[in-house]
Amino acid sequence: MRIAPYCRVSTDKADQLNSLEMQKKFYGEFAERNNHEITHMYADEGISGTQMRKRPEFMRLMRDARLGKFDMVVTKDISRMARNVVDFLQSIRELKAIGIPVVFVNTNLSTEDGELVLTMLAMVAQQESENTSKRIKFSKSLNAEKGKVPNLVYGYDKIIGDYFNLNINPFEANVVRRIYQMYINEEYGASKIAKILNEENIKTKRGCKWTQNGICRILTNRMYCGIIINGKEEVRDFLTGDRIDKPEEEWKVTERPDLAIIDIDTFEIAQKKMEINKQKFSQGQRKDCKHVFSTLLKCSDCGHFFRQAKRKVKIGYKYTWVCCGRNINGADSCNNKTVIDEGELLASIKQYLTELIEDKQKVIKKIVSDFNKNYAPMHQNLKTEKEITKEIEKLKKSRQKYVDMYDNDIISMEDLKEKTGSTNNQIKKLEEKLKMIKFGITQADKLEYGLTDTFKSIGDILSTAEITNEMLKRVIDRIEVAEDGHIDIYLRLLADIGLDEKYQCSSIST
Numbered sequence: 001m002r003i004a005p006y007c008r009v010s011t012d013k014a015d016q017l018n019s020l021e022m023q024k025k026f027y028g029e030f031a032e033r034n035n036h037e038i039t040h041m042y043a044d045e046g047i048s049g050t051q052m053r054k055r056p057e058f059m060r061l062m063r064d065a066r067l068g069k070f071d072m073v074v075t076k077d078i079s080r081m082a083r084n085v086v087d088f089l090q091s092i093r094e095l096k097a098i099g100i101p102v103v104f105v106n107t108n109l110s111t112e113d114g115e116l117v118l119t120m121l122a123m124v125a126q127q128e129s130e131n132t133s134k135r136i137k138f139s140k141s142l143n144a145e146k147g148k149v150p151n152l153v154y155g156y157d158k159i160i161g162d163y164f165n166l167n168i169n170p171f172e173a174n175v176v177r178r179i180y181q182m183y184i185n186e187e188y189g190a191s192k193i194a195k196i197l198n199e200e201n202i203k204t205k206r207g208c209k210w211t212q213n214g215i216c217r218i219l220t221n222r223m224y225c226g227i228i229i230n231g232k233e234e235v236r237d238f239l240t241g242d243r244i245d246k247p248e249e250e251w252k253v254t255e256r257p258d259l260a261i262i263d264i265d266t267f268e269i270a271q272k273k274m275e276i277n278k279q280k281f282s283q284g285q286r287k288d289c290k291h292v293f294s295t296l297l298k299c300s301d302c303g304h305f306f307r308q309a310k311r312k313v314k315i316g317y318k319y320t321w322v323c324c325g326r327n328i329n330g331a332d333s334c335n336n337k338t339v340i341d342e343g344e345l346l347a348s349i350k351q352y353l354t355e356l357i358e359d360k361q362k363v364i365k366k367i368v369s370d371f372n373k374n375y376a377p378m379h380q381n382l383k384t385e386k387e388i389t390k391e392i393e394k395l396k397k398s399r400q401k402y403v404d405m406y407d408n409d410i411i412s413m414e415d416l417k418e419k420t421g422s423t424n425n426q427i428k429k430l431e432e433k434l435k436m437i438k439f440g441i442t443q444a445d446k447l448e449y450g451l452t453d454t455f456k457s458i459g460d461i462l463s464t465a466e467i468t469n470e471m472l473k474r475v476i477d478r479i480e481v482a483e484d485g486h487i488d489i490y491l492r493l494l495a496d497i498g499l500d501e502k503y504q505c506s507s508i509s510t
Helices: 014-033 056-066 085-097 116-145 170-184 190-199 212-220 264-281 324-329 342-358 360-380 385-407 413-438 443-463 469-475 492-496
Strands: 002-008 042-044 072-075 102-104 156-159 162-168 227-230 233-237 242-245 252-255 297-299 306-313 316-323 476-481 486-491
Touching (some): 056 085, 190 324, 297 306, 316 342, 342 360, 469 492
Parallel strands (some): 002 042, 297 476
Antiparallel strands (some): 156 162, 306 316
16 A cells, blocks of 8 residues: 655754654564555655645655545554644545545544544644643743743854854954944944844854844843843744734743943944934935935845935036946946936926826826726726725734744844835735725725825925925835836826826936
8 A cells, every 4th residue: 555654843943753663663563564555655744734735745645645646544643643623624624535544653542533533532632732842932931031042143143952042252242232233323224234244254153144134133221231131022823823912011021231242322322213213214205315315216226226326526516326236236236337316317207297287187087997997897896895804804814924033043133124025015005905994995996086186296396496205205105217228107196096007207217
């Protein structure tokens, strides 16, 4: 008989992986003893049994079963198969429906013996998993109260034989102090600091290059001034792995002066400076932007904004704009070499906005037509408030999966941002729809109000002698610059309702 053994260990520790090798050996002997043929051995390493969908090898086993690649599944006991009663019953029932029995070697039971005893044993396995989750949660709480740190942190080394305690790494501690000094005293931004460290070939804790986000994590981690914060979130359901944020008053805060690399005053100065910069440079909310295209020009190659460059000429200064990503991180990071003349781009935008005003009725008619075409069918079948809320929760769970992967050092912060970027946008749009439903506002209402405001703002821009950043942001969502010099303008109103692709200024090129 063709058999498919399934084995699983819940951690990737050496003793558990040795156990996995022993399981594989066991199945080989089992097959030889019973004159069976092993078609393929399925093994999940370092994965919990509470969620079937998170076990790739088990999911592959189920797919292969549907394709008839084996006649029987063999596993040591029910807890190897699943620690979730619902998943367990669903999987054995599906296998039974396609004529594939499951044999549990240790208990000398199989799915042909009926479900009652198997269900009871599965409930015991699930309860055991729940008790383990409670023990881990209790242990984490005790460690948090003692100010112990389970994760790897730049500036510190793990004490050999002690998973939770750290020693200060002298070299890395000096780098941390230097980061704060460059940020506070030398007025360097996080991107500039990352560039300096990379040029000096100073690596992160995991041997990677520094990034803007990596520097920001250093600048916001209270551990560097001897304050350890644990317990910001907890697992709500051990079966699903869903996490919830805990209120700040329930955080475990411990003072560890022995781990302080900088003083508390230095840390607080950095926080105040970051808050000021955040308010100053927050996209779409900068009221004090001194440059007309600040946080508006965006590189279509690397996604960074363009920055202004000033060059002295005979009759004063010439202002141009270049990709910030390429400018800071080097040519290898971005192919966009486009240099935009500020005066020429302003003239082109004025011309574009003038054409919109001149063809106002035609433009409005086209926008309304596109709206009806894209949204009318949708409005005939509007989702309820409950359905949208459910969809938002589903997306948040999907996002949390990648957050958990980041927390467990499986992916980097850059990967996390890439994976969750589109999800965040979807959540934002759904939350906007939810608000509109609650206040009884339709997309048509929003379009009508918005068109009036948009053309009024365009008129204000064209009638003023000096165009400001704030004026442009009332009308323009973003201006994307391609590496061939082609420029697309996306109107703010149309981006908000999902029609921005329809109205680009495709005639501008550098």
